[in-house]
Amino acid sequence: MTKTLTYSAYDSFARIINENWGPEVSETLFPDIEQLLLKHLAQSASILDLCCGAGHLAQKLQDLGYQVTGIDGSTELLTYARQNAPNSKFILDDARYFKLPNSFDGVISTDYGLNHITTIEELTCVFHNVYTALKPNGLFMFDFSLDRRYQGDWNNSLLGDVQDEYAWALKRIYNPEEERGDIYITIFELTDHNWKRSDLTWSVKGYHLEEIISALQNVGFTDINYYNQEDISEPTKEANILYFVCHK
Template sequence: MVALNINSKYDSWARIYNQYWGARYCENNLPPFEQLLQEYQIYKGASILDLCCGTGHMAQHLIEQGYKVTGLDISEAMLRYARENAPNAQFILDDARFFKLPPSFDAVISPSGSLNHIMTIEELQQVFTKVYNALLDNGVFLFALNLEDGYTSWNGVITDGDVKDDFAWACCDSYNSREKIGQFKITIFQLVEKVWQRFDINNLVRAYSQGEISSALECVGFKNINVYERNGNLANSECNDFAIFVGHKQSNK
């Protein structure tokens, strides 16, 4: 296992993700992924790796559907919530670019656009290689990504936030179309020993094209790559804003 920075930047906003975003993302992303798992014959009892699992909401829903789930995330704080939200799942603290797991999963999923946090296509291909190595023969990799047009609405205004007696936060986002890099800034005010403290977090994401992703999957060895729209229907044309990708690890026998 690669040495990790235990003060991962994702630790700082794990509370926000758990309380405001995790369940919402799961509700939005679960239906097409459940549909696709069935279409690709990943049935109850199958072993699934939830890559960049966050606070474990998706893992819990999959367990309730009869799957065996392992979650992997770089943030220990996220995983603390995940262990509470999905007590029957297994969780691993590691980096999606560097983890090493034996071929033991029928499917690897990453439903919430988490892989947009990987900032270069070379590093994203590293992730794909690690996923490929962790899949059993005939296993499938299902993941969602925001593509280039998916960030055009990021214009620097506040998009989310809340105020509590001891905690307040706001999030705003922006996008540089020339660099294909988006950033969402989270400002947190937290009451600590009767003193308000401010924390500012800047998160970067990278927009990719459908062609870049398909080529990177092919380079790693994935076959029969298909692209789906947000609702889980097979894309009839190239997706520009959001896509779900599915690749197969074929048996060499």
């Protein structure tokens, strides 16, 4: 790793991501990924999956013949990723600081991973790192929750689930003045006939469309397009979550 920064706050939730969120998100988003990214790449193209999580998207990509490298900051998530996508390469690193040569035809980041980058300066660093890793004319696709989503029904929302061996609940709080949100998570996991409690907090940042476009342009990206994640054929004016696609 370039810097000794990992995301241990995600480790306790890794099993839940692997068994629940990861498969669901990759299945839901994949038709849009095919339409917006994959149809513009050769079938053997080299793809970097940034904030790859438990590797479910990498698994789908490798099964289609793509050469996949995944980056994530959670050791436990990468353990699952290597099991789910054994023919892909995975690197423990921080999206803000990773350095890779310009060897990728495409870079993708999904499931609002980049919303966890909480300053525009650090987000610009991420975009610079992606730009450096792409081949000339390479494609970068990512999704982003805008500030207005966090100010809507996301704020003060609750989620949770109960399984035989674990239970979890989370509450999401957003501060519109700081344009920053926190996700408070409590997990109970059955270990050696005892229930173990874990508490963790994730932080997210709500950016505005103009900020994201400006940061992309500042590092050199061109042909910047964005789409309504709910339906890529629909207008983006009122969209809360966007896909971005741009060229190096």
